[in-house]
Amino acid sequence: QVQLVESGGGVVQPARSLRLSCAASGFTFSSSGMHWVRQAPGKGLEWVAFISYDDSFKDYADSVKGRFTISRDSSTNTVYLQMNSLRAEDTGVYYCAKTKYSAAAIFDYWGQGTLVTVSS
Amino acid sequence: DIQMTQSPSSLSASVGDRVTITCRASQSISRFLNWYQQKPGKAPNLLIYAASTLQSGVPSRFSGSGSGTDFTLTISSLQPEDFATYYCQQSYRTPHTFGQGTKLEIK
Numbered sequence: 001q002v003q004l005v006e007s008g009g010g011v012v013q014p015a016r017s018l019r020l021s022c023a024a025s026g027f028t029f030s031s032s033g034m035h036w037v038r039q040a041p042g043k044g045l046e047w048v049a050f051i052s053y054d055d056s057f058k059d060y061a062d063s064v065k066g067r068f069t070i071s072r073d074s075s076t077n078t079v080y081l082q083m084n085s086l087r088a089e090d091t092g093v094y095y096c097a098k099t100k101y102s103a104a105a106i107f108d109y110w111g112q113g114t115l116v117t118v119s120s
Numbered sequence: 121d122i123q124m125t126q127s128p129s130s131l132s133a134s135v136g137d138r139v140t141i142t143c144r145a146s147q148s149i150s151r152f153l154n155w156y157q158q159k160p161g162k163a164p165n166l167l168i169y170a171a172s173t174l175q176s177g178v179p180s181r182f183s184g185s186g187s188g189t190d191f192t193l194t195i196s197s198l199q200p201e202d203f204a205t206y207y208c209q210q211s212y213r214t215p216h217t218f219g220q221g222t223k224l225e226i227k
Contacts (some may be wrong), residue, residue, distance in 0.1 A: 035216075045156075045164065045207055047216040061215045066140075095163055105211035106154050108175065110163035 002026040002109045004096050005041040009114030010085055020081040020112055022096030024036040029077040030054075034068060035107060036081050038116075048094070053102045054072060064090075086118045122210050124144050126219035132227040137198045141222045143191045143208035154182055154197035155193045158221075159204045165208075168193065200226075 008020040021033070036048040049070040050059045069082040079096055093115050097107035100105055123146035133139050151171035156164035166175045168184035171191060177213065181196040195202055203226050208219040 016134075044221045045158075045209070045218040047209075047218070050214070050216075059214050100166070100169060105163070105209075105214070105216040106166065106169045107156070107209075108166050108169075110165075113163055 002053055002098070004098065004111035005108055006094065006114040009094065009116045011119060013120050014087060014118055016086055017046050017082070017084045018086060018115055018116060020096075020116070022079045022081075023079045024096075024098065027098065027109075030074050031102060033071075033075045033103050034079040035097045035099065035105065036079075036094060037094045037097055037110075038090075038094045039113075040089075042067055043092070047105070048090075050105070051079060053099075060098065060114060065069040067115065083116070086116075089114060091118045099101065121215055122149060122213060122217055123209055124210055124217050124219040126206075126208055126224060128220050130225065132225050133179055133198055134224045134227045135198050139195045139224065141199055141208075141224075143186075143193070143205055144188045144193075144217050145212075147208055149189045149210045149212035152188045152210055153184075153186065153191045154211055155182075156207045156211045157202075157204045158207065162165040169211075176183065184200065198224075217223065 003025045003118040005023045051070045067085045072079045095113045097110045098106040100106040125144045140153040153171045158164040172184045206222045
């Protein structure tokens with residue numbers, strides 16, 4: 001069965017960095033685009049970033065562009081989110097999600113999420 | 121960016137009720153509209169994609185309709201496990217925006 005397991009969250013000071021990981025299994029990782037979606041405490045969902053199945057295309061929300069970098073490693077079936085220059089407003093649960101089709105932004109499986117808290 | 125607006129923001133209903141949630145896009149998104157259910161402390165779960173296609177494993181009491189700018193999610197007969205927050209999301213154009221959510225509570 002499809003499994004997505006995020007890790008790497010924690011408490012970090014403003015302006016510092018953090019790298020999230022999402023380990024994927026149970027599907028053909030090399031054929032699936034992957035996304036990161038976040039949720040601030042008590043708030044709604046916000047799409048953060050996308051990486052295509054073949055690593056040829058990446059896209060970001062304006063709120064994280066230039067600070068966050070999405071990447072993938074098909075040898076380990078892992079997708080990453082490198083987060084630099086973190087701000088208080090980046091606090092929340094970060095979910096990785098796979099696309100239902102190779103490029104469509106339809107999130108058919110999600111991980112359990114990892115909590116990032118940006119605070120001094 | 122395409123703005124997604126859901127109504128109502130919250131809703132109280134009873135087991136067995138028929139419930140409809142509306143989602144409006146700020147511009148036409150054809151049928152690139154998806155619905156998710158989220159329970160407290162859990163990840164969202166895909167219910168409907170492409171406006172009206174039921175995701176595998178989702179009960180048939182859930183249905184979706186609409187195109188262009190106006191969409192609806194209907195639950196034909198509420199079950200206890202359906203009390204949750206529901207989000208619409210457009211997959212027409214990046215950024216892939218979500219509605220603010222509709223919290224469905226037990227009356």
